[in-house]
Amino acid sequence: MIPAAFDYVRAGSADEAIALLGEHGDEAKLLAGGHSLLPLMKLRLAIPSVLIDIGRVPDLSYIEERGDEIAIGALARHHDLETSALLKEQVPLLAFTSHQVGDPQVRHRGTLGGTLAHGDPASDLPAAVLALGGTLVAQGPDGRREIAAVDFFQGFLETALGADEMLVEIRVPKMAGAGWSFQKFNRRAQDWAIVGVAAVLNGTTGIALINMGSTPLRATAVEEAVRRGASAADAATAADQGTDPPSDVNASSEYRRHLATVLVRRALEEATS
Amino acid sequence: MVLISVEVNGTRHQHDVEPRLLLVQYLRETLGLTGTNIGCDTTSCGACTVLLNGESVKSCTLLAVQADETEVLTIEGLGGPDATLHPVQEAFREHHALQCGYCTPGMVMAAVSLLAEEDELDERGVREGLEGNLCRCTGYHNIVKAVLACANDRGTPTGSDS
Numbered sequence: 001m002i003p004a005a006f007d008y009v010r011a012g013s014a015d016e017a018i019a020l021l022g023e024h025g026d027e028a029k030l031l032a033g034g035h036s037l038l039p040l041m042k043l044r045l046a047i048p049s050v051l052i053d054i055g056r057v058p059d060l061s062y063i064e065e066r067g068d069e070i071a072i073g074a075l076a077r078h079h080d081l082e083t084s085a086l087l088k089e090q091v092p093l094l095a096f097t098s099h100q101v102g103d104p105q106v107r108h109r110g111t112l113g114g115t116l117a118h119g120d121p122a123s124d125l126p127a128a129v130l131a132l133g134g135t136l137v138a139q140g141p142d143g144r145r146e147i148a149a150v151d152f153f154q155g156f157l158e159t160a161l162g163a164d165e166m167l168v169e170i171r172v173p174k175m176a177g178a179g180w181s182f183q184k185f186n187r188r189a190q191d192w193a194i195v196g197v198a199a200v201l202n203g204t205t206g207i208a209l210i211n212m213g214s215t216p217l218r219a220t221a222v223e224e225a226v227r228r229g230a231s232a233a234d235a236a237t238a239a240d241q242g243t244d245p246p247s248d249v250n251a252s253s254e255y256r257r258h259l260a261t262v263l264v265r266r267a268l269e270e271a272t273s
Numbered sequence: 274m275v276l277i278s279v280e281v282n283g284t285r286h287q288h289d290v291e292p293r294l295l296l297v298q299y300l301r302e303t304l305g306l307t308g309t310n311i312g313c314d315t316t317s318c319g320a321c322t323v324l325l326n327g328e329s330v331k332s333c334t335l336l337a338v339q340a341d342e343t344e345v346l347t348i349e350g351l352g353g354p355d356a357t358l359h360p361v362q363e364a365f366r367e368h369h370a371l372q373c374g375y376c377t378p379g380m381v382m383a384a385v386s387l388l389a390e391e392d393e394l395d396e397r398g399v400r401e402g403l404e405g406n407l408c409r410c411t412g413y414h415n416i417v418k419a420v421l422a423c424a425n426d427r428g429t430p431t432g433s434d435s
Contacts, residue, residue: 001314008275008292008338031339038334039316051292055339079328103405104387105319108328109335189404190317 003041010053014139014168017054021164022141024050030166031055032075033109035102036118060113060168063087069135069171070094074113078102078125081112091172093180093200097128100182103190113167116152119159119215122192124184126153126216129170131198131206137169144168153215178202179271183263184210187250194250195259197239199267201226207267212243212260219243222264232272236265277341281306282350290337297321299337300347308348308378312407319406322379322386323347329386331405348378351385361385361423370419372410380406384420394424 011017021028029048031037032055040046054060060073063084070090072081081087081098088095101107101115101124115125116136129136134149138161152160161167184196196210197219205226207219221238245256274289281304288303300306300323309332312320316334323332324346351359358366361384371377380403387402388394394402399420400413408416 002295002298003293005291005293008336010338031336034336034339035316035334038336042314053339102316103319104390104402105322105329105331105383105405106316108325108330108386189401 001042003038004044004047006041006048007050008053009050011057013057014054014060014166017052017057017166018139018141018164020050020052021166024052026163028052030117032111032114033077034114035106035110036114036120036123054166065090066171069173072112072170072172074117074167074169075111076113078107078110078112078115079104082107090174090176091132093132093175093182093198094125094128094172096180097124097182097198100124100184106190112170116170117159117161117167119153119155119157120192121153121156121213121215121217122211123216124182124193124196124198124210127196127208127210128182128198129172130216130218131200131208132172132175133204133206134170134172136167137171138162138165139168140165150218156214158215173204175200175202179273181267181270183267183270185259185263195245195256195263197260197263197267199264199271201268201271207264209239209243209260209264212240212245212256214244217243219260219264222268226268232265232268235268236261239264275338275341277338279337279340279342280344282345282347292336292338294337295333296323296335296337296340296345297332299340300332300345303337306347306349310375310378312375312379317407318376318379319383320376320379322382322406324382324386327386327389329383329405346382348381351381359385360426361388361420364419364423364426365416368415368419368422370412370415372408372412376406376408376410380408380416384416384423387420388423388427391424394421396421399424 028050031051031053060075062073078098136147179201184193193210199207209217221241225235239260240257247253310320312318321332
């Protein structure tokens with residue numbers, strides 16, 4: 001399968017990429033690792049006329065400590081995250097979840113910024129960043145702005161990023177010592193989750209659901225129940241509240257609702273064990 | 274057209290390519306290196322796995338322009354001079370780790386990358402490390418045996434340095 005023809009430009013910096021986005025408008029797409037975008041282009045579900053390759057923009061692959069947070073450059077790859085000693089120690093949920101994405105080959109190419117900007121509700125890492133209450137930093141022609149993860153995902157493959165903005169950094173709070181769990185149910189090792197759950201239990205309880213609606217979702221009813229001190233089994237009964245899971249070849253909407261309650265219970269049990 | 278310069282199996286190549294040309298097509302059709310197979314063409318099966326700067330990637334999901342100024346290693350470049358086999362190829366032969374053989378080039382390249390990354394590998398580590406490669410003959414047992422044998426044989430980690 002061959003993508004439709006496009007023009008290719010390589011950006012040497014974030015500034016240059018943003019200028020190119022301004023020049024080409026909606027017709028352009030940023031290309032980082034390409035593991036969300038290229039499959040869509042091969043199926044001709046995405047037909048951008050210009051690809052702006054940011055894969056070689058320097059200095060955007062860092063994973064570093066910044067006060068109470070870990071700051072991650074948008075071009076850090078899943079492989080960088082899964083092998084980072086700092087991340088394993090300070091934000092183990094994110095390191096572990098990165099290791100669950102796709103397969104080794106995918107993790108050698110896919111980037112954290114790319115998977116977040118793609119905004120697929122079936123992807124693993126958006127839910128992890130949502131559960132952690134992360135902050136996303138977008139850079140545009142007028143400088144940088146911060147977007148809370150909870151405000152970032154706006155619809156199916158739609159994010160709060162403007163047409164001339166580029167996601168440059170992701171920051172997540174340190175969670176060393178907090179309880180956490182990542183649960184993913186799929187049929188084959190490398191598949192997307194039919195349903196998944198990312199949970200972190202500490203001062204700020206965060207539980208996020210994968211593939212239970214058009215965006216990754218916070219399971220707010222479960223979070224409230226946990227804060228009230230409900231048992232894992234009781235809190236998990238609220239897992240599908242406020243969700244709108246799809247029906248597709250893998251599972252019906254009803255089955256996904258059931259899976260959500262089972263996986264949330266397991267996540268809460270693991271996070272508190 | 275975009276001019277790219279890629280070192281493939283130790284030899285530098287320069288070509289003007291269409292931006293939409295996939296790396297696997299560049300390898301097979303432009304360079305004539307047909308050892309890298311196309312299976313699913315959807316980033317699932319791993320038949321097209323090659324090493325890019327020493328790391329396994331699926332060449333059906335990379336544009337040739339993304340490989341500009343990189344080093345690519347394919348199954349053709351893995352063995353030594355005089356057609357000597359790479360230890361992973363040798364182990365695949367020794368343990369009969371192939372049936373129809375279609376997945377084998379990708380499986381071998383993925384195993385080389387895995388062995389380079391992991392100092393210690395048990396059976397579970399090998400199975401998880403090869404999750405990106407499908408064998409439709411379901412001949413996984415002997416593939417895992419072969420990779421485990423490589424992991425156990427090495428006094429020092431086997432490099433994937435191309």
